[in-house]
Every structure is written in C-alpha cells, then in structure tokens.
Amino acid sequence: MTAAVATSEDFLQPPSGKEYPPRYRAPSAYAPLHTFQLPKADNRQYQQQYGDLYFLRLAKLKPAVEKVGREAWEGFNIAEEKARKVERVLDVRQGELCWVVGTVYMDLPLKPNILDDVAHDNFAAAPPPRLTYLDPSNPDSIQVMLEDESGRLRLAGSLLRATHLVTGVIIAVLGTENSNGDFEVIDIKVPDLPLQPQRWERASTDKIDQKLNRVESTAKSSKIAFVSGLGMTGSAGDGLTLELLTEYLLGYTGVESEEDTSPTRISRLVIAGNSLGEVETLVRDVDTSNKKKNAPKKYGYDASSYNPSPIIQLDNFLSEILPSIPITLMPGERDPANFSLPQQSIHRAMLPKARMYCSEGQPGSTDVEPGWFDNVTNPWEGYVDGWRLWGCSGQNVDDVLRYLDFSDEDGNITEGEDGETRIRVMEAMLKWRCTVPTAPDTLWCYPFQTHDPFILQACPHIFFVGNQPQFRTMVVESEPTFRLNGADSDMPDVSDDQLNSRVRLVSLPKFHETGELVLVDSETLEVEVVKFQLFTENEGE
Structure with a gap:
C-alpha cells in the first residue's frame, strides 16, 4: 500500500495562472x-408470528446442509456401526449413530426476553444494548439446542465449546444420544458458500x-x-x-x-x-413564568x-x-x-x-x-x-x-x-x-x-x-x-x-x-x- 504526502508548497499558494x-x-x-x-x-x-421466519430459513437451507453432511458422513462408521440420517430431531434414538439437520437455538442467561419487556411496559423504545448475553460466573447455564418443526434436541459435547454457534444458524450434527437424553456431538457441518x-x-x-x-x-x-x-x-x-x-x-x-x-x-x-x-x-432559555412549561409533550x-x-x-x-x-x-x-x-x-x-x-x-x-x-x-x-x-x-x-x-x-x-x-x-x-x-x-x-x-x-x-x-x-x-455419483440434480x-x-x-x-x-x-x-x-x-x- 502506497501513500502520497502533500507538502506545504501544495497549499496556501496564490493563483499561478497555470492551465491544468x-x-x-x-x-x-x-x-x-x-x-x-x-x-x-x-x-x-406486524401481526404475524416471528417463528415462521425460522421455519422459512430451515426449509431453504436444509437441502444445502444435507448435501454437505451427506458428502462428509456417507459411509462413516464407528465400531462397525454406520451413521444414518434421520429426518427429524425427535427421530433420534439413544445409542444409535446418526446425523440430523436443524436450527440452532441458544438459551443464554442474559439474553433479552421480549415477554419480560412487555410485562414491565418497556416496549416504547429499544432496550439498551448489552455487552454480552453470557454469564461468565455460571458457564454451565449455556444450553445449545437443535430444533425443527417436530421439536427440540439439546446438544452436548466438547466440540460445542470450540465451535462458534448462534441462534438461527442451520447446521447438520453427527453423534448419538446419551443416557441423559442429550445429543453428544461428534462433528458439525454448515451450508458453506x-x-x-x-x-x-x-x-x-x-x-x-x-x-x-x-x-x-x-x-x-x-x-x-x-x-x-x-x-x-x-x-x-x-x-x-x-x-x-x-x-x-x-x-x-x-x-x-x-x-x-x-x-x-x-x-x-x-x-x-x-x-x-x-x-x-x-x-x-425558557421563561420560568410560562405556565405551559410542565405541559405533557406530544x-x-x-x-x-x-x-x-x-x-x-x-x-x-x-x-x-x-x-x-x-x-x-x-x-x-x-x-x-x-x-x-x-x-x-x-x-x-x-x-x-x-x-x-x-x-x-x-x-x-x-x-x-x-x-x-x-x-x-x-x-x-x-x-x-x-x-x-x-x-x-x-x-x-x-x-x-x-x-x-x-x-x-x-x-x-x-x-x-x-x-x-x-x-x-x-x-x-x-x-x-x-x-x-x-x-x-x-x-x-x-x-x-x-x-x-x-x-x-x-x-x-x-x-x-x-x-x-x-x-x-x-x-x-x-x-x-x-x-456425488458424478451428478447433482440441484446444481x-x-x-x-x-x-x-x-x-x-x-x-x-x-x-x-x-x-x-x-x-x-x-x-x-x-x-x-x-x-x-x-x-x-x-x-x-
């Protein structure tokens, strides 16, 4: 990167008469x-439900992330158990190696809640921005879930701490459900560009x-x-x-x-x-004797x-x-x-x-x-x-x-x-x-x-x-x-x-x-x- 420097001779000069x-x-x-x-x-x-926007996003991006997941995990197996794809998050079965697509939802302790704002009549203006939605004193309060039209599935595993995820992202996750009902994540895929x-x-x-x-x-x-x-x-x-x-x-x-x-x-x-x-x-400056000074503002x-x-x-x-x-x-x-x-x-x-x-x-x-x-x-x-x-x-x-x-x-x-x-x-x-x-x-x-x-x-x-x-x-x-197989009907x-x-x-x-x-x-x-x-x-x- 180059930079040009103007000297003092370039400024505060009388007209030279030179034609440029x-x-x-x-x-x-x-x-x-x-x-x-x-x-x-x-x-x-503005009468519609905002949740419809997430279902639209999932319907649009699900084929793309499924394609990435299929290319990455087709034929993948652990202990001779082959990973299979399930259509809905509620179709996941305990102990079975599988992968599923859904929308990330993060339940964070400091995340604003519009229902609380309405309950306290704080809906006239936008709430002040927060530096973070996390509570550093209680890291276990963070819950990451995967949802679709059937329901929600709570995700777990060390991979979640190493992967930046936010609410609204469409992902495919590979893993298995543990005894607690959580889905232990082995790998994560996103739609890509x-x-x-x-x-x-x-x-x-x-x-x-x-x-x-x-x-x-x-x-x-x-x-x-x-x-x-x-x-x-x-x-x-x-x-x-x-x-x-x-x-x-x-x-x-x-x-x-x-x-x-x-x-x-x-x-x-x-x-x-x-x-x-x-x-x-x-x-x-206002006249203190003006009786209208305390009138309500329109x-x-x-x-x-x-x-x-x-x-x-x-x-x-x-x-x-x-x-x-x-x-x-x-x-x-x-x-x-x-x-x-x-x-x-x-x-x-x-x-x-x-x-x-x-x-x-x-x-x-x-x-x-x-x-x-x-x-x-x-x-x-x-x-x-x-x-x-x-x-x-x-x-x-x-x-x-x-x-x-x-x-x-x-x-x-x-x-x-x-x-x-x-x-x-x-x-x-x-x-x-x-x-x-x-x-x-x-x-x-x-x-x-x-x-x-x-x-x-x-x-x-x-x-x-x-x-x-x-x-x-x-x-x-x-x-x-x-x-895949030399062709892709969606491409x-x-x-x-x-x-x-x-x-x-x-x-x-x-x-x-x-x-x-x-x-x-x-x-x-x-x-x-x-x-x-x-x-x-x-x-x-």
Whole structure:
C-alpha cells in the first residue's frame, strides 16, 4: 500500500495562472438490488408470528446442509456401526449413530426476553444494548439446542465449546444420544458458500433479469471507496477531518500526480451507516413564568429541543461532493431511519440538497434507473463495476459477538474481541449462508412470511460490514465441491471453476475515530486504506 504526502508548497499558494488539463472521474457501472425493500408503510403487517421466519430459513437451507453432511458422513462408521440420517430431531434414538439437520437455538442467561419487556411496559423504545448475553460466573447455564418443526434436541459435547454457534444458524450434527437424553456431538457441518456469479453476470436468483452494463476499460483500473461511521454531530469538532475527506474525494489535496492514489480513479463512494453521531439536544432559555412549561409533550417528543445541525451537515457534505462522484448511502443504528432490520433508506425530505441527485421515481422501485445519489436500505446488496456486493452497517456482527465468550480468568467480561475476531465472524456468516442469523431472536427485524431476505441467494464478491473498531480484510474461498455419483440434480449446469466461490471481506472502521477511507480495486479486489489525520503542534515535534 502506497501513500502520497502533500507538502506545504501544495497549499496556501496564490493563483499561478497555470492551465491544468481536465481530469475525468472513472465511470461507475451500478445496478442496485432491492432485496431488503419493505412494502409501503400502510401495507406492512406486524401481526404475524416471528417463528415462521425460522421455519422459512430451515426449509431453504436444509437441502444445502444435507448435501454437505451427506458428502462428509456417507459411509462413516464407528465400531462397525454406520451413521444414518434421520429426518427429524425427535427421530433420534439413544445409542444409535446418526446425523440430523436443524436450527440452532441458544438459551443464554442474559439474553433479552421480549415477554419480560412487555410485562414491565418497556416496549416504547429499544432496550439498551448489552455487552454480552453470557454469564461468565455460571458457564454451565449455556444450553445449545437443535430444533425443527417436530421439536427440540439439546446438544452436548466438547466440540460445542470450540465451535462458534448462534441462534438461527442451520447446521447438520453427527453423534448419538446419551443416557441423559442429550445429543453428544461428534462433528458439525454448515451450508458453506453458495454459488457465485461471474463478474458482469447476474445471479439466476436475481429478480431483475437484465444484463449488467459494462463500462469501457481504461489503462488504470477504477476503485470503489467505502467509509462508515462519519459520526457528524454538527459541531466544529468534526469539521476538519471531514473537510480533508471532501477535498480528497474532489481531488484538491495535491496527489493527482500519483496515479495509484489519484481520486479520479474512485468510481463510487459507499457510506455504510452511522453518518450521524451522538446528537445533543438544544437547551433553550425558557421563561420560568410560562405556565405551559410542565405541559405533557406530544408523543413524548419536545420539538423545541430538536437539534437539526447533524443532518444539515450531512446534507451539505453530500451535496458538495455529489457533483463529482456518485454515492450510495446506507442508514445505521444512529441515523434517522427505522430501528429494526432491514432499515429503510433515509427519507429524501431530510436531505433537501442531496435529493436533487436522486432518481425521479419512487425509492426502491425496480423500474427506475438509480440516480447519481442512491439512498438505500441496510442491509444492502447490488452490483458495482460488475462485482456483486453485500453490506451491512454493523448490527449483525455486533449482535453475534454477544453470543461469544470473552471473559478473563476471573470470569469478568473484557474487550478481548478485536478486529480479527470480527472478520472471522463475517467469514462464519458467509459459510452459514445467513448474514443476520440472530434476527429475530435478539436483533429486531420485520416478520417476513414468504421469504427470508437474510439468506444469501448468491455469493457476493465483496462482503463489507461498517462501524467496526478496526480495519480488517481477508479473502474467503468455499470448500472444494465434489459431485456425488458424478451428478447433482440441484446444481446448475456450470463449469468446475465456477463451483468454488471467492469473497473479499472488508471490515470498515468508524471514520470519526480512525479517519480511514477504504479503497477496493475494481480489477483485482485488492484493498488499500487512505488515512486522514490532524497533527497537533506537540505531535509535530
């Protein structure tokens, strides 16, 4: 990774009168998928049971995990006893070697219970996030179960401690039932990565069946820029770093001579949530003699204390760079959007300057060409420069980490999880084929009835998650695929080199803490980081 350094001679100079040749930004081929677009508000239904979502997930992923289990365990035997497959978890018999497929359910002592919240009338707002759902002082309180439409089966064995599992994951387990009625696990298999479309080709599962528009190849490859956690508060404290980011994206930072770092090669900017930071309410001087000061607030909201500065700053930031670069904007948990997943796009009315660059049609419409500025959902997936992308603003990884044990020797919860752990969680999600497995159990989501949008229908080329503590990246490949008896009726007619998927994982840091912008090369998918940092006088010494 190379970095260009601008000297003092590049700034604060009078106009030289020198004419510079025009520079043109690399074109962007962009085709969003509207996988997570919910029906209009008046057509959304919340009377359904959330349990149906798990049955949909099991029905969809069961054939895939059965295939992996069959390939791994067919012919497997212990003491001349051959492992057999059982169809339901309640068909397991004590002492018989078998394997079965089901949904993981974890009963954890600190896991939130919506029934308790309703019983205590705590349903008006989301509960505060917890650092963990585990009780380090009582490790035996953790129960891992496997369930399907017939019932539940409690799992046991040392392998469970070495394998990261969370509620909602579809797995196949090999083992036998012991005298206590628990299933002693010998081995665990997951669905693994789905098939991956070739670059510039749509997946067969896409609802839109049109071809991707290729861009003309240039001497230098373009780059896709990713940033998350801008954390705008509307104060002067976060203005300088954002100004450096703006000037870099617009090409004002004196690095145009460096071809590898030239911002003209950036074809699109993707903002992965939490563009707004901690917003302080306004404190206004009020007349103490005003008798209405103790009047009840309408809908529990005091409009006089609303601080519009952060959203105004975001609108100004977007409108300043939009004439030069196309932007995809995802909401986050701190942004003005619905709290439950999938979060719908930030309403255009809140961005009066930036919305001028939106498409003229309805947001999320599949019949309308996307605009130069596309405010999308969270999660989001689509095609950029021929590659398939899937991204989230970070809630999925944060919630999975609450299922993992990071206690020290004394049983105290620590901040031991780091960027490496989070990138491994992202890898696990891909192999689970479920990117938000803990929804709806511990992560709020819409009660889907006909499909589960969090299941990966096709494998992305770039899988990114925003608002993480550190930048991390790695490449994940699927396990080699073997055809049983030379054929597989569920497998499309593809060549052998298309059977294995290869994904670039990118963990995006919070910009307001790290000042880091991530660039992904559109030809090689190699990743580099551009860091913006302010040096004080003492640091310069």
